Amino acid sequence: MEKAEIPMWQCVLAAIREPELVKEFDRLKGTNLSQGGNPLALMIDESTGRLEHDFNEFVEFVRDVIYERVNQEDECTDIAQDIC
Numbered sequence: 170m171e172k173a174e175i176p177m178w179q180c181v182l183a184a185i186r187e188p189e190l191v192k193e194f195d196r197l198k199g200t201n202l203s204q205g206g207n208p209l210a211l212m213i214d215e216s217t218g219r220l221e222h223d224f225n226e227f228v229e230f231v232r233d234v235i236y237e238r239v240n241q242e243d244e245c246t247d248i249a250q251d252i253c
Contacts, residue, residue, distance in 0.1 A: 175236070175239055177231075177232065177236055180231055180232075180235055180236045180239065181227075181228055181231050181236075184227075184231045184235060185202075185227070188203070191203050191227075194227055194230060198223075198226060198230075200223035200226060200227070201214060201219075201220070201223060202220075202223050202224065202227055
């Protein structure tokens with residue numbers, strides 16, 4: 170039986186809704202997607218384009234670590250199936 174491919178955007182939306190995943194991504198990559206910190210630092214991050222850069226890095230992470238594994242023909246891991 171052929172598996173239906175999950176859209177990439179759906180996988181990213183599901184992953185960004187997982188606070189623990191975002192928190193650990195922030196910790197490992199030095200990003201601030203969880204929007205922690207003071208309001209001034211957040212405004213600076215937004216105005217300099219850092220938030221957009223961090224989000225693009227998160228999308229790449231989701232593609233590499235979750236999305237491509239979910240859509241492989243081999244059996245998926247439990248976490249990838251849960252997220253996507």
